[in-house]
Amino acid sequence: xxxxxxxxxxxxxxxxxxxxxxxxxxxxxxxxxxxxxxxxxxxxxxxxxxxxxxxxxxxxxxxxxxxxxxxxxxxxxxxxxxxxxxxxxxxxxxxxxxxxxxxxxxxxxxxxxxx
Numbered sequence: 001x002x003x004x005x006x007x008x009x010x011x012x013x014x015x016x017x018x019x020x021x022x023x024x025x026x027x028x029x030x031x032x033x034x035x036x037x038x039x040x041x042x043x044x045x046x047x048x049x050x051x052x053x054x055x056x057x058x059x060x061x062x063x064x065x066x067x068x069x070x071x072x073x074x075x076x077x078x079x080x081x082x083x084x085x086x087x088x089x090x091x092x093x094x095x096x097x098x099x100x101x102x103x104x105x106x107x108x109x110x111x112x113x114x115x
Contacts, residue, residue: 033083034113040077040084041110044070048103070103071095 046053047068057065057076065076074091087109094105 033081036081036084037087037113038110040079040087041106043077044073044103044106045110047073048107070106074102074106 043055047055047070052068054066054068055073057067057073059065059076060078065072067073070091074088074095077088079085079088087106090109091102091106095102
C-alpha cells in the first residue's frame with residue numbers, strides 16, 4: 001500500500017531535430033504556412049478554365065516544360081515548405097486516385113485556408 005497514493009514518475013519529453021530546423025510556433029507560424037499554401041494556389045489559379053494561361057517551368061537540369069495542366073505543374077513543383085508540400089501531395093493523390101480535378105482541389109483548399 002506504500003505506492004498507492006503516489007503519482008507515477010513523469011519523464012521529460014525529448015525531441016531531436018536536425019540542425020537549422022525552425023521551431024517557431026503560434027500565430028506567426030500559422031500565417032506563414034497559410035501564405036505558403038496560397039502561393040502554390042496562386043501559381044496554378046490562372047491555368048483554370050477555357051482561357052487558362054500556360055506556365056513555363058524550367059527544372060534544375062534545364063529541361064523546359066510549357067503546360068496549363070494543373071496536374072503536370074504540381075508534379076514539376078519542387079516545394080520544400082512543409083504545409084505547401086502537403087498541398088502538393090494532396091493534388092498528386094487526387095490525380096492518382098481520380099485522374100482529374102487536381103487544380104480544383106488545390107484551389108478549394110486555398111479558398112478554405114483564406115477563411
